[in-house]
Amino acid sequence: MGIYSARRDDTGDSGAVIPDASGDILVFPYLENEAEVAAKYRGRPRADGSKVLWQRANGRRTFYNADVLDDPKLSDGSAALVITEGEPDCLAVLSAGYPFAVSVPDGAPPDKDAHGNKLPPVPETADDVDPNNDDKYRFLVNNWERLKKIKRFILMTDDDGPGHRLRDELARRLGRVRCSFVTYPDCGGKKPDANEVLIRHGASTVVDMIANATPYPVKGIYRMSEFPDPPAMQPVTTGWGRLDLPVQEGMAGLMMDLGLFMTVLGIPGSGKSTWTTQLAANLARAHGWNIGIATFEMKVKPYMQKLLRNAYLGEPASGVHPFDPRLRAADQFIEQRFMFMSCEIDDDAEDPTIDWVLDRAGDAVVRFGLNVLIIDPWNELEHHRRRDESLTEYVGRAIKKLKRFARVNNVLVIVVIHPTKEGGLKGAGSLSLYDAADSSHWVNKADYGIKIESDHQNQQLTVEVGKVRHRPTGRRGSTIFEYIPEMELISQ
DSSP states (O other): OOEEEEEEETTTSSOOEOOTTTEEEEEEEEEETTTEEEEEEOOOTTSSSOOOOOOTTTTOOOOOOOGGGGGHHHTSSSSSEESSSHHHHHHHHTTTTOOOOOESSOOOOOBTTSSSBBBOOOOOOOOHHHHHGGGGGGGHHHHHHHHHHHHOOEEOOOSHHHHHHHHHHHHHHGGGGGGOOOOOOOOTSSOOOHHHHOOOOOOHHHHHHHOEEEEEOOOTTOOOGGGGGOOOOEEEESOOGSSSSOTTTTTOOOEETTTTTEEEEOOSSSSSSHHHHHHHHHHHHHOOOOEEESSSSSSSIIHHHHHHHHHTTTTTTGGGOOOHHHHHHHHHHHHEEEEEEEESSSHHHHHHHHHHHHHHOOOOOOOHHHOOOEEEGGGSOOOOOTTTTTTTHHHHHHHHHHHHHHHHHHHHHEEEOOBBBHTTOTTTTOOGGBBBBTEEEEEEEESSSEEEEEETTTTTEEEEEEEEESSGGOOOOOEEEEEEETTTOOOO
């Protein structure tokens, strides 16, 4: 590798480093086409044991051992280029018998700022990198015509914060899809790097680390083993026993589970909000689920309070004496299990959007242990479409956000929606889930699609399960319930 000893030139003022077999400076020459184009110097350690390192002024910014970049085995993919953090680590890889190794010239960047605070994570993409001003990584720009031909890179930086930051910075510039990284064995409490592994574990371990390097994660591409096993579905009763599986042919079956997405459709006055609110009360009471309701059409007090009190008591709360312990128990239940996202209290609050709701729902997951999120109704949100984005495209994008929130946070998300104007004029029994306003995505992308219709004359409410994605959670069909107007309740 052409390493040689040197000393300072004491005959002039330049302090230049000149070769001297008895000198106390170790020189790592940076060669290209076997000519020295730069050099790294290592002097005697300081009194505290810290290293003394510097470089030749005006040297070319390149890799240590850069000539290996032209080896055809790297361009045809039969070998991978190992990139290390320092010259001794590169030498360790070469000494172990793996010839395709280089080192960066400047070591690793800091992973903390001047105040000791950890820096933000390195971005996955290189969109913010300007090659013309990327001075820290100028060695990549200077060798890019050679690097772009190499099929695979193995990043063998030190196993510490700065080393991980260097690894991530290299990966995003070289392309994560071409990069792998090594996993270090225990080095007896010392900072793991290639040189330390060679000393402690021998050449075979260094080569094994390279052979077993892990491909850098590429967002959106996974092997089967990388997917976590999903939790087993554990559907629970809605609280209306007539909906529990199994059910008779033609009857609706409906069981609730977390992490799913439900839409509830009905014309104005059909009872869809009443049914959804009572469902929430049933889930809270029977299963201890915590409910978040984003309501923008009806007032929390007195309307929501009345519905939830009635659901808890099983009778009109208006007929219960204010000092009756049952009413206090109902209010304690509501206080414990329900929280509301509303602009009622703060008149200056911003108009709620889907992001506004999900931001607060995310906080409720952390602080409140949220299990169910209800948005009632959808059309009362402020909808900000992108330029040139159709309403259908916007709804599809919003549903993706809702389903992602449900899946990531293991929350059942329920959205109450209105039909189109034409759908609202249809007679009893003719309304379809595809009559949902704004987009057919409401049924196509839902895990549950529920339609509510009411017959006020006969005091009946029909629950139609029109869409069930997962068989253990329901069965398509219709079930008729008694609707009790004075209580605004659906009979058990």
